[in-house]
Structures are given as structure tokens and as C-alpha cells.
Amino acid sequence: MCADARERPRGAHGRAPDVFRRGGWVPMREYDDRDAVDFAIVGTGAGGATLACRLAELGFRVVAFDAGAWWRPLEEFASDEEHQAKLYWTDDRLCDGADPVRLGSNNSGKAVGGSTVHFAMVSLRFRPEWFKARSQLGYGADWPLDWREMWRYYARVERALRIAGPVRYPWGPHRGRYPYRAHELNEAALVLARGAEALGIRWTPTPLATLSAPRGPAHPCVYRGFCVSGCATNAKQSALVTWIPRALAAGAEIRDLAMVGRVAVDGADRATGVEYLREGRWRFQRARNVVVAGYAVETPRLLLLSATGRHPQGLANSSGLLGRYFTVHANQAVWGTMDDEIRSYKGPPSLAITEHWNYADEGKDFFGGYCYMSQGPLPVVWAVTQGGRGLWGKPLRAEMQKYNHQAGLKIVGETLPQADNRVTLADTKDAYGLPVARVTHAYCDNDRRLIAHSMDFMSRALAAAGARDLWRETDDTCHMAGTARMGDDPHCSVVDADCRSWDIRNLWICDGSVFPTVGGVNPSLTIQALALRTADRIAALAGRGEL
Amino acid sequence: MGTHSGHGRLGAGVTAGVAGLALAAWLSGRRAARGTASTEPVRAARACHRSSALLAGSVLADSAMEHERGAYANPAMYVPPLMAALVLLAGAHGGGDARPQRHRVRHAVYGGAMATGVAGTGFHLYNILKRPGRWSWHNLFHAAPLGAPMALLLAGGLGLAAERVRHGRTRVPRLLGRPAGQALGLLVGAGLLGTTGEAALLHFRGAFQHRAMVLPVSLPPLAAAALLHAAVAPPTRRPLARWLLRLVRLLGWLGMAFHTRGIARRQGGWRNWSQNLFAGPPLPAPPSFSALAVAGLAALRLREKRA
Ligand SMILES: Cc1cc2nc3c(=O)[nH]c(=O)nc-3n(C[C@H](O)[C@H](O)[C@H](O)COP(=O)(O)OP(=O)(O)OC[C@H]3O[C@@H](n4cnc5c(N)ncnc54)[C@H](O)[C@@H]3O)c2cc1C
Ligand code: SF4
Numbered sequence: 032m033c034a035d036a037r038e039r040p041r042g043a044h045g046r047a048p049d050v051f052r053r054g055g056w057v058p059m060r061e062y063d064d065r066d067a068v069d070f071a072i073v074g075t076g077a078g079g080a081t082l083a084c085r086l087a088e089l090g091f092r093v094v095a096f097d098a099g100a101w102w103r104p105l106e107e108f109a110s111d112e113e114h115q116a117k118l119y120w121t122d123d124r125l126c127d128g129a130d131p132v133r134l135g136s137n138n139s140g141k142a143v144g145g146s147t148v149h150f151a152m153v154s155l156r157f158r159p160e161w162f163k164a165r166s167q168l169g170y171g172a173d174w175p176l177d178w179r180e181m182w183r184y185y186a187r188v189e190r191a192l193r194i195a196g197p198v199r200y201p202w203g204p205h206r207g208r209y210p211y212r213a214h215e216l217n218e219a220a221l222v223l224a225r226g227a228e229a230l231g232i233r234w235t236p237t238p239l240a241t242l243s244a245p246r247g248p249a250h251p252c253v254y255r256g257f258c259v260s261g262c263a264t265n266a267k268q269s270a271l272v273t274w275i276p277r278a279l280a281a282g283a284e285i286r287d288l289a290m291v292g293r294v295a296v297d298g299a300d301r302a303t304g305v306e307y308l309r310e311g312r313w314r315f316q317r318a319r320n321v322v323v324a325g326y327a328v329e330t331p332r333l334l335l336l337s338a339t340g341r342h343p344q345g346l347a348n349s350s351g352l353l354g355r356y357f358t359v360h361a362n363q364a365v366w367g368t369m370d371d372e373i374r375s376y377k378g379p380p381s382l383a384i385t386e387h388w389n390y391a392d393e394g395k396d397f398f399g400g401y402c403y404m405s406q407g408p409l410p411v412v413w414a415v416t417q418g419g420r421g422l423w424g425k426p427l428r429a430e431m432q433k434y435n436h437q438a439g440l441k442i443v444g445e446t447l448p449q450a451d452n453r454v455t456l457a458d459t460k461d462a463y464g465l466p467v468a469r470v471t472h473a474y475c476d477n478d479r480r481l482i483a484h485s486m487d488f489m490s491r492a493l494a495a496a497g498a499r500d501l502w503r504e505t506d507d508t509c510h511m512a513g514t515a516r517m518g519d520d521p522h523c524s525v526v527d528a529d530c531r532s533w534d535i536r537n538l539w540i541c542d543g544s545v546f547p548t549v550g551g552v553n554p555s556l557t558i559q560a561l562a563l564r565t566a567d568r569i570a571a572l573a574g575r576g577e578l
Numbered sequence: 579m580g581t582h583s584g585h586g587r588l589g590a591g592v593t594a595g596v597a598g599l600a601l602a603a604w605l606s607g608r609r610a611a612r613g614t615a616s617t618e619p620v621r622a623a624r625a626c627h628r629s630s631a632l633l634a635g636s637v638l639a640d641s642a643m644e645h646e647r648g649a650y651a652n653p654a655m656y657v658p659p660l661m662a663a664l665v666l667l668a669g670a671h672g673g674g675d676a677r678p679q680r681h682r683v684r685h686a687v688y689g690g691a692m693a694t695g696v697a698g699t700g701f702h703l704y705n706i707l708k709r710p711g712r713w714s715w716h717n718l719f720h721a722a723p724l725g726a727p728m729a730l731l732l733a734g735g736l737g738l739a740a741e742r743v744r745h746g747r748t749r750v751p752r753l754l755g756r757p758a759g760q761a762l763g764l765l766v767g768a769g770l771l772g773t774t775g776e777a778a779l780l781h782f783r784g785a786f787q788h789r790a791m792v793l794p795v796s797l798p799p800l801a802a803a804a805l806l807h808a809a810v811a812p813p814t815r816r817p818l819a820r821w822l823l824r825l826v827r828l829l830g831w832l833g834m835a836f837h838t839r840g841i842a843r844r845q846g847g848w849r850n851w852s853q854n855l856f857a858g859p860p861l862p863a864p865p866s867f868s869a870l871a872v873a874g875l876a877a878l879r880l881r882e883k884r885a
Contacts, residue, residue, distance in 0.1 A: 199715075
């Protein structure tokens with residue numbers, strides 16, 4: 032029907048794809064390159080799309096750019112893991128350090144909607160103390176924000192995405208009711224539940240950004256479990272089917288297949304617009320404000336690429352911290368074989384969770400926390416995981432035959448921010464002719480202690496639930512953060528609490544990069560809460576003439 | 579359900595359920611045959627048979643489908659649909675029966691249905707309590723539903739009431755030592771509240787995502803209150819109660835229409851019926867409100883006749 036979304040832009044000629052109707056279109060407002068729009072936003076993921084939507088709804092003139100394609104989930108998302116690699120950011124990057132991270136499928140997306148198009152939908156709030164990790168818990172850094180304010184923004188995101196969560200959440204201060212009820216648990220989730228009950232800790236159905244009841248034209252989840260390959264029903268509340276349609280309705284323009292290569296600044300240290308490549312041609316969009324929301328690798332990369340004579344170390348980098356404190360989540364797992372069939376791939380992958388070790392402070396020999404969740408790897412991912420254990424040939428075949436009986440528990444573990452874990456520019460260039468990012472990463476001792484603690488605990492839990500032949504997956508990471516941290520002090524941070532650059536006051540950073548610490552939970556809810564707050568703050572500042 | 583035979587059996591189960599429901603619906607709308615000089619107790623009894631049949635039709639369709647989904651893992655799971663089918667037949671028979679005597683076989687069927695309902699409630703409770711989380715919202719939403727076996731219990735109860743009412747030796751029929759209209763009113767009032775409870779639980783599970791979802795948790799309790807009041811207050815005409823019950827009777831069918839649309843809103847809609855009949859809102863559930871309203875109206879009539 033339509034040509035490949037990666038060949039020609041779809042957001043053009045005054046219209047954009049209607050993700051809810053096969054072959055449908057919705058009208059889209061368009062701006063001229065020479066027209067200095069209020070906001071040019073780079074990236075349309077959890078941060079960029081949310082901010083674009085809210086700014087447009089608040090009456091600002093917004094153009095958002097994404098290097099990725101504008102997909103139609105109902106028509107173009109196949110039940111095929113390999114095919115769906117089209118959603119990942121797989122452009123060249125160099126990874127080094129003592130514990131190099133693997134970039135791509137498990138941590139970065141390239142599409143309108145960003146990584147949320149293939150994310151796993153786990154939607155968790157930070158533990159309140161984490162916003163003051165340094166002063167209250169003795170590690171990492173404090174956020175320049177108050178948890179109570181964030182709590183209000185979390186509730187707003189949860190409402191906007193119709194998060195399906197438990198009636199009562201077992202940890203942390205009171206939170207209002209989740210808009211939708213939790214999903215039915217699959218067998219893999221029940222394994223987690225049994226293990227937790229055997230060890231005397233609490234567990235709960237995971238709050239997820241996928242519909243447990245219809246929502247307008249979006250269908251409820253059908254439990255096929257292809258979530259991390261992209262959801263073909265629109266049950267998943269990705270930015271692509273939530274914030275983006277709202278942004279369009281409010282008059283924002285979204286430009287797909289538009290790679291931004293440079294943020295321009297003038298001699299007065301004001302951003303003037305962005306240079307971007309679209310349909311083979313470099314163009315320049317004028318803007319009164321620029322927001323960078325390309326996630327924790329591409330955001331520092333773009334700002335480093337935008338260095339000028341006055342800003343030789345890159346934009347917004349007078350502190351020298353841009354690109355530093357690159358922080359991931361540890362993502363280790365314990366797996367085992369159950370006597371009963373589990374078929375863990377049925378349904379969203381992480382239907383049950385325990386945050387016990389996020390909220391318990393006793394019995395730990397490390398700073399920070401972790402949660403762990405049930406798992407549901409699809410066959411190709413599972414085979415690759417086995418390959419990672421060195422299995423091949425007959426042993427691999429034998430292991431794959433147990434696929435339906437596998438159950439696993441996997442952490443999202445807080446690692447500590449370290450200045451030497453960082454994003455810099457490499458000499459190699461990508462297809463756009465731009466130097467690629469070099470990502471340097473190593474665990475510290477605290478990280479290793481946290482990982483060891485989690486694996487021991489999960490092994491006990493899995494065994495208590497009846498699993499045999501346990502083995503450990505030791506080397507995975509997920510999520511990225513920290514490379515443009517927020518703070519109170521221009522010398523120790525890149526942006527302030529409003530995600531506004533200290534150095535260039537009309538340059539903003541609104542994505543996972545601004546996290547000073549990562550906590551033991553998946554980041555997307557926090558990123559979106561921050562974006563909502565930033566939009567409100569921008570409106571307030573504009574109202575006072577302080578933009 | 580991956581196999582062809584599974585699909586066939588599924589189709590058969592669903593067809594049987596739907597056919598049962600249709601039969602029950604037809605029965606519930608049927609008036610007493612003209613010309614027979616039915617006394618009010620017999621009229622009321624026949625209404626109760628029809629009500630019981632309609633409720634049983636709903637239970638039949640629902641339990642046949644749900645237990646099919648549970649792959650009849652336990653042979654006991656065949657009993658409820660079977661019992662419901664028998665209650666349906668008994669109701670068909672009783673609904674057309676103008677004799678003022680009880681019928682032994684029907685009587686036995688209704689007793690059996692009640693026993694099945696009690697046992698089923700026990701099974702379902704066990705199913706809830708053995709799952710991790712035990713007595714939790716989550717298991718109430720997703721484990722074996724408590725309301726379903728109770729509906730069979732209620733269908734049996736209504737049938738028994740019908741047998742007793744028609745069998746009155748005195749001019750004023752009595753039930754459980756009370757005037758029949760009063761006893762029936764209390765039974766149906768409680769049944770309406772229980773059914774409301776189930777609708778509330780399931781619509782809460784569905785997050786009341788559609789405005790109409792509040793109807794079955796607001797209208798039936800009002801009707802139940804009016805009916806209960808009519809049952810205990812001195813007998814007189816109760817136009818409000820009557821109108822509320824008529825609305826509830828309508829609501830049941832309206833609910834079915836809404837659920838039809840709810841199924842259409844799932845991925846694949848009605849083309850994907852073999853999945854969506856299960857995943858979507860339960861088609862046979864709302865008419866149980868209509869069934870109870872039919873019995874409630876009969877109770878009102880008895881009550882107005884000072885019974
Ligand atoms: C497989 C997977 C599972 C996940 N599961 C969860 C989960 O369960 N729960 C959770 O909370 N989080 C999860 N995450 C993480 C979550 O998706 C991300 O943290 C979040 O989307 C990051 O938001 P962002 O706005 O910072 O960046 P993104 O959402 O990644 O968006 C960045 C966008 O910017 C675009 N971009 C970058 N540079 C440029 C440029 N120069 N020009 C134009 N466009 C550019 C990219 O194409 C991309 O679309 C998961 C991530 C992955 C990959
Ligand atoms: S399991 Fe649900 S959320 Fe995941 S891909 Fe399928 S429909 Fe979408």
C-alpha cells in the first residue's frame with residue numbers, strides 16, 4: 032500500500048499518518064524553515080514527544096524532528112523479531128571501557144515515538160528518597176526537585192497513558208488509583224509471585240503502559256507478547272500513539288526522517304535554530320528555543336557536534352560535564368527450568384514485579400536499589416541469549432527445546448553515576464557524515480556488589496518457586512541516563528531543574544540525559560513527568576517574560 | 579485452542595450457549611397462553627420459571643464458554659453447563675404449565691442447580707485462595723469468578739420458588755413461611771444486589787472506560803431498594819418499583835448490545851470472534867438483570883394482590 036516509511040517522509044504536504052486507521056491521514060500544520068518557531072525539538076521519544084504535545088497545547092508554535100521513520104503499527108509491525116529491528120537505533124557507535132555496553136535493541140530506538148515504540152511499558156515511579164540520594168541515602172547526587180511535585184506529575188502521566196496497575200501499590204507513599212486495572216498474570220509472573228511469597232517479600236502486578244480495556248480507537252492488549260518488537264494493536268501507550276497524535280491535534284509539526292546535525296548559536300549565546308538533513312538536503316529551521324531530546328547518547332553527541340569558537344567543548348558544556356556520568360541500569364537475570372509449561376512469551380514480558388530491594392535499606396552491602404521482574408523473551412532473543420552462554424549445535428538445540436518451560440527473573444538495578452563513564456566523539460563518521468559517539472562504560476565495585484546481591488536473591492526466589500537447573504545471565508544492561516545532568520549549581524550540572532541549559536538560556540534538554548541518578552526503576556515515566564513539568568515551567572517563564 | 583478440533587469444540591460450545599440464551603430470551607418474553615384462567619399465583623410462578631430459565635440461559639452460555647477456555651481441566655467443570663441446560667428446560671416447561679401443582683422432575687432439577695451453585699462457589703473460592711495473592715483484587719478480577727456459580731444458585735432458587743408458589747394450598751401462597759410476594763421480593767432484591775456486585779467488580783476491572791458502564795451499578799440497586807421496600811412495607815401499588823424493574827429488564831438487553839459493541843472494539847473485532855468472545859465483555863452476562871427483573875415484577879404483582 033504505502034512505500035517504506037524509511038524511504039520518504041510521511042509527515043509532509045499538510046498531513047501525517049493516522050496511526051489508528053489503516054491508510055488514514057490526519058491534517059498537520061506546517062511551518063516554513065525561515066519562520067522562527069517558538070520551539071524546535073530534536074527527538075520525539077518519551078521526552079521530546081511529551082514536551083512537543085504539551086507546548087503545542089499551551090499555545091506555542093512547535094516543530095519536532097526525528098531521525099527515525101513514522102510507522103503505522105496496525106499495518107507495518109510484523110510478528111517477526113528480525114524484521115522489527117527496523118525500530119532500533121543501530122547507526123554506528125563505538126563502545127569501550129572495562130564493561131562496554133551493547134547499544135541497539137535493548138536501549139535505543141529510532142522512530143517517531145523514540146524508544147517507547149519498542150519499550151517494555153513498565154511504568155514505575157522513583158522512590159521519593161532517590162530525588163535526594165546524596166543527602167538522604169549517602170550516594171550519587173541530589174536532584175534539584177521535590178518528590179511531592181514529581182508525584183503530581185507522575186499521576187498526570189499515568190492518567191495520560193491509562194497505565195494499568197494494581198489497585199494498591201505495596202511500596203512507597205500513597206498514590207492515587209491507576210487509571211486502568213492491572214493485566215492478568217501469565218505463568219511467568221506467577222513464578223515470581225510464588226518465589227516472593229516463599230521468601231516473605233511483597234510482589235505486585237506491574238504497572239504497565241498497555242491498555243487493559245479499550246481506549247477510544249486503541250484496542251486493548253491481546254497478550255501476544257511482541258511488545259519489545261513494537262505493538263501491532265496500539266494497546267501499548269507509546270509516544271507514537273499518545274503524545275504525537277495529541278501534539279498534531281494541537282498544531283505541532285512533526286518531521287520524520289529528519290536528522291539534526293547541529294544546533295546553531297549566535298554570538299550572544301542564544302540558540303537560533305537547527306541544521307537538519309531531510310530528503311538528502313541539509314536545511315536550517317529557525318527557532319526561538321531549541322530543545323534537545325535525543326536520549327543519553329545522541330543528546331550529548333549533538334551538543335558536542337555543535338561546538339563553536341565560543342563553545343569549543345560543545346554547547347552547554349561550561350561545566351565540562353556534558354557527556355559525563357553516563358549511567359545505565361544493570362539488567363542481570365537468573366533463569367531456570369520449571370516442570371510445568373510456562374510459555375513466558377505470552378503477554379507483556381514483565382507482568383509481575385517486586386520493588387522490595389528498592390525500598391528496604393537493611394540487609395544490603397551496597398548503595399542504591401533494584402527491582403526485579405518476570406521475563407518473556409521471544410525465541411530469537413532467547414536463542415541469542417543461549418549463544419551468549421557459549422551454547423551451539425546440539426547443546427543449543429537441547430536448551431531451546433526447554434523454551435516453553437523456562438522462567439526467569441531480571442533486575443533493573445541502579446548503578447552509580449561515575450564521571451569517567453562518558454560519551455565523547457569518535458573519529459569515525461556515520462552515514463550522515465557526522466562523527467559517531469564513543470560510549471565508555473565500566474561498573475564500579477558498588478555496582479558489582481548490587482549485582483551479586485540481586486543474583487543470589489533471585490536464585491533463591493526462583494528455586495523456591497520450583498525452578499531447576501538455574502543459571503545466570505551476567506552481562507546485560509538497559510536504559511541510559513546522566514550525560515546532561517540537572518542540578519542546582521552551574522558548575523556541577525548541565526541544566527537546571529527546568530531542564531534549561533545554564534550556558535545557553537534558550538537551549539533545553541528534555542530526555543533521559545538529565546537524570547543525576549537512575550534509581551532502581553525503568554525511566555520512561557520519570558522522563559515524561561519531567562517533560563510535563565518542563566512544559567509548565569516554560570509556560571510560567573513565558574508568562575513572566577523570562578524565556 | 580490451537581488445534582482444529584479445539585476450534586470446532588469451541589464453536590460448538592459457543593453455539594450451544596448462544597442458542598440457550600436465545601431460547602431463554604424467547605421464553606422470557608412469552609405471555610401466558612390465552613384463555614387459561616390462571617390464578618395470580620400461577621401467573622407469578624410462570625414468570626419465575628421464565629426468569630429462572632433466562633438466568634440459566636445466561637449461566638449456560640457463560641459457563642460453557644468459560645469452562646471451555648479452562649479446557650475443562652477438571653471433569654466437574656462439565657456439571658454447571660449441564661445443570662444450567664436442565665434448568666433452562668425446566669423453565670421452558672414450567673413457563674408454559676398452567677397447573678397449580680408442583681412438578682417433581684422440575685423440582686429436583688432446581689434443587690440440583692442450587693447444590694451445584696453452592697459447590698461451584700466453593701470450587702471458585704478455592705481457586706482464588708490457592709493462587710499467589712490469595713484474597714486480592716487481582717484474583718477476584720482474574721481467577722474463577724465468584725458471581726457465576728451464585729447465578730446458578732439463584733436460578734435454582736427462583737425455580738424452587740416458582741414450584742412452591744404455584745403449589746399454594748391456601749388462597750394466599752406462602753414461601754419460607756412468609757407471604758410469597760414478600761419472600762420472592764426479598765430473594766430477587768438480594769439477587770439484584772448480588773448481580774450488581776458482580777457487574778461492579780467487572781466494570782471496575784474494565785475501569786468504567788465507557789460511560790454506560792455505570793448504568794448496571796446504579797439502576798439495579800435502585801430497583802432492588804424499591805423492590806425490597808415493597809416487600810417489607812404494607813402491600814399496595816408500587817408504580818415506581820414497577821418502572822424501575824421495567825428499566826432494569828430493558829437494561830439487560832441494552833447491556834448485551836453494548837457488550838456486542840465492546841467485542842467489536844477488540845483487535846480484529848467480530849471477525850476474530852473465537853478470541854474476542856472470550857477476551858471481550860461477556861455477551862451473556864447482562865440479560866441476567868432482565869431475568870431478575872422479570873421475577874421482581876412477578877413479586878410486585880403478588881404483593882399488590884396482598885400476597
Ligand atoms: C527494548 C527497550 C525496553 C524498554 N523498556 C522500558 C520499560 O519497560 N519501562 C521504561 O520506563 N523504559 C523502558 N525503556 C526505556 C525508555 O524507552 C527510554 O528510557 C525512553 O524512551 C527514553 O526517552 P528519551 O526521550 O530520552 O529518548 P527516546 O525515547 O529514545 O527518543 C529519542 C529520539 O530522538 C531521535 N534522535 C536522536 N538524535 C537525533 C538527532 N540528532 N536528530 C533527530 N532525531 C534524533 C531518535 O531517533 C529517537 O526517536 C526501554 C527501552 C528499550 C529500548
Ligand atoms: S502483548 Fe499487548 S502490548 Fe505487547 S505487543 Fe501484544 S498487544 Fe501490544
